[in-house]
Amino acid sequence: MSIEQPRGSHDLQQSESGEVEHPERFENPGLPPHRPRLGDEDPKANKRSEHQVVVLFVISIIATIAAIWGFFAFPVDGLQVGNVRMSTLVIGLGLGLGMLGIGVGAVHWAKTLMNDHEKVEERHPQRGDDATRAEAVDIMREGVEDSAIARRPLIKGALGTAVAIAPLSFLVPLIGNLGGDWDISKFRHTAWASAPGGGRRYLATDPTDRRIKASEVTRGSMVHVQPWRLEEEENFLEEKTKAVVILMRLDPKLLKEPEEKKDWSYDGIVAYSKVCTHVGCPVALYEQQTHHVLCPCHQSTFDITDQAKVIFGPAKRPLPQLPIAVDEEGYLYAQSDFHEPVGPSFWERER
Ligand code: FES
Incomplete structure (x- = not known):
């Protein structure tokens, strides 16, 4: 009598007495001879x-x-x-x-x-x-x-x-x-507040530190900006992390600007903090068709036509806007510091 063998059990055969036999199919190769080191x-x-x-x-x-x-x-x-x-x-x-x-x-x-x-350790049930x-x-x-x-x-x-x-x-x-520095008041001010010697604080390209003319900012592009000549100052990196800005030019008719902020932009050019208000990643992706700026970390999305308000994602407040103006030669400069702390909303708690 023969029995149907399940897959994988092709080694099993049944004898006439009904007992299952396990024929040896492989020779145990054993261990190679021990070679002394x-x-x-x-x-x-x-x-x-x-x-x-x-x-x-x-x-x-x-x-x-x-x-x-x-x-x-x-x-x-x-x-x-x-x-x-x-x-x-x-x-x-x-x-x-x-x-x-x-x-x-x-x-x-x-x-x-x-x-x-x-x-050699023979296989055996898990608990010996x-x-x-x-x-x-x-x-x-x-x-x-x-x-x-x-x-x-x-x-x-x-x-x-x-x-x-x-x-x-x-x-x-x-x-x-x-025991690090937990003085959060530092986040209320950035290098845009003033230039060394009291002059204007110009906008410059990041990282090449070249002053930017308004005429160079074309529609659809985004320029990464830092305060001009910041590298010559003390604590340059710490100040730069707070002061980085993105600059975009839109059709001025698209901008929804409240009355008190009408003069914060120049001919459709607007500047916003590059530090995401969620947990501080650099927002860096600009969709020129929709005028949305995206943060790559958790996908917070800000509407540049509407004061960088949050339209998607975990960020809780808009990107702070930097008021800008143009000098006699056409170079862009900051009218003042940001009017609110940059970075995560956590810093607003003291208010
Ligand atoms: S840090 Fe920008 S969305 Fe989280």
């Missing part, structure tokens, strides 16, 4: 491997210390470009090498110094019986003994130090920044 036979090579492991852990230790040093050596409070670059480089490299040193050291240790005898569990504990204990950590105090010390201090490379910057 260099260090298994040569004590010098073994010692060399031990030194290499220690060196890797020491690299980790030095990298962690370098990351902590970088945090203090290159403070980014003033957002000076050089310090920001160096801080990012040193802390990033320190963190990376700190972790890499421990990882590579541990792998090298396991591959060259620990017992490399192959072991008590005897199996006790055996597992024995295996782990054996593993600890195999690692010879007790007999290798140098590795033990280096690994212990590397693991112990590795978290410091991100804990120290974290704790150091907890």
